Every structure is written in C-alpha cells, then in structure tokens.
Amino acid sequence: MMLRRLSALLLLTLVAACGDSPTGPEKMSINGTWSGSTTGLNVVVTLSESRGSVTGSGNMSGPGGSIATQVSGTRAGASLSLTLSAQGYIPTNFTGTIQSKTTITGSLTGSGFTNLAITLTRQ
DSSP: OHHHHHHHHHHHHHHHHTSOOTTSGGGSOOOEEEEEEETTEEEEEEEEEETTEEEEEEEEEETTEEEEEEEEEEEETTEEEEEEEOTTSOOEEEEEEEEETTEEEEEEEETTEEEEEEEEEEO
C-alpha cells in the first residue's frame, strides 16, 4: 500500500514537471529598461506591462540628434507589438519576440524605417 502511494506521488510529480514552464519567454516580465543599436540608431526604452498592455518612455538617437519617445502597445505571450511616438514625427512600430529574460529581437517600421532589425537587451 505504501509503495502504491509513493508511486502515485512520483507520477503526479512527473506530470506536474511536464507542464508549461513558468520561466519561458511568454511568461517573463518585460518591466524595466531595454536598449539596442542598429545602423546608426540607438534606442533606449523603459517598459511597464500590466495584463498585456505595455506603456513606457524612451529615447531614439542617431547622427541627427536625440528624440524623446512615448511607448504604447501590447504583449501576447512572447510576441510584442509597440508604437514609439515622438512629437512632430510619424510613429515608429516595433514588432518583436521575447527571446529570454535579457533579449528581445524584432524590427522597426515607420518614420523612415522599413523592417530595420534590432535587438533590445535588458539593462
């Protein structure tokens, strides 16, 4: 009888261990500061997520100067869709994927960018 209970407990433990990982990219927090550089452009954003809604602020800089941005968007699992808005400029869209707790890969489109690849790294 004791062996049967031990076997049942072991089976339940193994089944629970096979579930979705709570540390997979789709469940990791993106709250915090992220930065990345590509082709003469530097991007720094501070993000805050609540229930799939993402907000924040940041800065885009390049040879022509620096621009303060507001960030808004959504997150669904590991997918991230953000709009970076700056007064006097056409909004820039970032579409990306959370790769790990320190890396988001994606691309920028709009305001002169066409699928410009960029990797953001947690600071």
